[in-house]
Amino acid sequence: MTSRNLFFNIIKEDIKRRLWAVTLTFLLFFFSLPVSVAMILGDFIKEEQKKAYVISELQHFLGFQNGWMVFVIMVLSVIMGVTSFSYLHSRQKIDFYHGIPVNRKHLFWANYTNGILIVTAAYGINIVLSLGVAAAYGILPAKIIGTVLSGFLFFLLHYAMIYAVTVLAMIMTGSVIVGIFGTAVFEGYFTALLLVLQGCYGYFFHTSYKSGEELFLPFLKNSSPYAIFISNVAANRVTVSQILIVVVLFILFTFLCLLLYKKRGSETAKKAMAFKISKPLIRIPIVVLSALFGSFFFYMIRSYTGWAVFGLLCGMFLSHCVIEIIYHFDFRKLFSNWKQMIASALVAALVFAGFQLDLFGYDSYIPQESSIESMAVSLRDNNNWVSYGDAVQDGLGDYHWEYESADDYIFNHMKLKDNKAAYSIIKKAVENNSRRDWEGAGSSTWRQGAVHDLSVKYTLKNGKDVYRSYSIDESEIREELTQLYQDPVFIQAVYPVFSQTAENTAAVRVSRGSQSSIVSRDRNGTDKAMTEKLLLAYQKDFGQLTVETMTKENPVASIQFMTRMQAEADSRREGNQNSWQYSDVTSRGYYPVYPSFSNTMELLKECQLNVDNWTSIGEIHEISIDLNSYYYDKPVYDTNSARYYKITDPQMITQIMSESAIEEYAGMNPFGIWNTERVSFTVSRSAGNGLEEAQYTVPVDRLPDSVKEVLKQ
Structure with a gap:
């Protein structure tokens, strides 16, 4: 009974001892939850039509998708972990606590549990206040309570896991500063190592895909408790496997904390490390990583092996010496473990050489x-x-x-x-x-x-x-x-157009230069037949397009098969008379129309489009070549040259136009002129009672000799 009373008394005294941490925790949650909820609702709730959206945003904010709460939880895990066991780093305090007539195991659980209970209580109270604020603005708690509770439990579970890591670092060290550094090592070492390895992988392996993102990302997501926490929140959903991993890690870290706490000697206070065996286990991996990073960093800057050796030596000496100073607080001990330092550098050099020289045969690998x-x-x-x-x-x-x-x-x-x-x-x-x-x-x-x-x-x-x-x-x-x-x-x-179906196609738009028009639109089924015919005809023509045809022809127009969502956005834009609204949505999904697309062309004729005019040169009055644009990428740029070179000779115009393509569509032909040296020009032609301009492009080697001479000047 006496031991039990002492246990609860220790919890009470511990709360009093770190009353500042309790206050800070409550204030963090208070301003992060109820105050923020009031601000959100105050901005949106007056608009009744946005109420469903506000509820959705509130679920997101109070659930487990709140990125700010990730930061709050991380900060509190460090604060609570440090304050829970900071007494281990003071000889006077540790003598006092270990002099209390209570089992050391009970003493551990009292301080350890308090670090979780304080956050749980502060978080829970502010969740209730947030629900009260929502109710005051007319949102029933029943509509969001499920998401709120799941987020509450999700965040607390991850908090317990990363809190345990901080406690572990505090138990293994003899000072608060070293304990915080130890937390950073436990939380960041494997993440940093994987990032350096990924950097080497993407830099040295010429055939690496996305710099190794596909290979390293699954490991990076699980490289530390922090990484697990962030990746789980970013996933926007909670799975049973995720929960089990967090629970297992929390139990494992807690058991390790208890084990080391019982073995930790009282005389280790004020020492850098509480356990002698942990010194090389911490130092060697850090020196290896520092040496590897140093060699890679300097090689990226200068691309010489000599600089890589310099970076390796810098990383080795700096990391080893700093760690030895922290361990011993004595400059005379800088090279007390020089053999381990050299061995660490050799490991780093071997890893670096493996990437630089491709000792793994990565770039030469092709599956059988x-x-x-x-x-x-x-x-x-x-x-x-x-x-x-x-x-x-x-x-x-x-x-x-x-x-x-x-x-x-x-x-x-x-x-x-x-x-x-x-x-x-x-x-x-x-x-x-x-x-x-x-x-x-x-x-x-x-x-x-x-x-x-x-x-x-x-x-x-x-x-x-x-x-x-x-x-x-x-x-x-x-x-x-x-x-x-x-x-x-x-x-x-x-090409996604082959996966498009008539059911999901609501309109067809054809574009040629600055002219664009919807030739078919499903208005309650009115033009559905033509829309479907155009889609099927285009899929047939495009599917039969040969490389020989693409070599001889260039697209003369573009066609868009608008999905239902695109058509809705287009109608909304027309209704609001905002030409710019949703342009990023409505301008996507265009495909080339070649002159040989006979099925598509015939249907477009039925839609009252003058497609016969697309393949004719027409009455062109002038071709104007912007010389400055052509010279832009050339070694020599003559600022005194004429800005435009104009061609009016009908024979030259006919020759140039026969080899040209509409600039807007040239890149749509993979076997056309897009990857040759080209020059762009403006065409002025008759259009009704006036003139219209269009942009074309032509390979330089297909221009008349007289024009080539002008370009060479």
């Missing part, structure tokens, strides 16, 4: 063709005009474009079973990498002409996915590219 189930190839530069993603509507009723990267879309939709063309491209790219390494990155034989940057996903028969990125000259893979673009599996995975 027989082991590949399927492949996906993303030619990013060829398809940078394609809009990947979808139009969405937020809680306020506004529309925006939800982006998806080209790689993600293509990798999710493409499964090439016939891998001969893709596999040949990759073999040539790997050979080029080897040649570049042998000849040097500055070799003149590397990258002559247009270069393709491509990403590849290998799906192996064992279920494993392997990602790589390559670069290669187009001239070396022209044949393979032709085969890829004639593969229906490749084409249908690259």
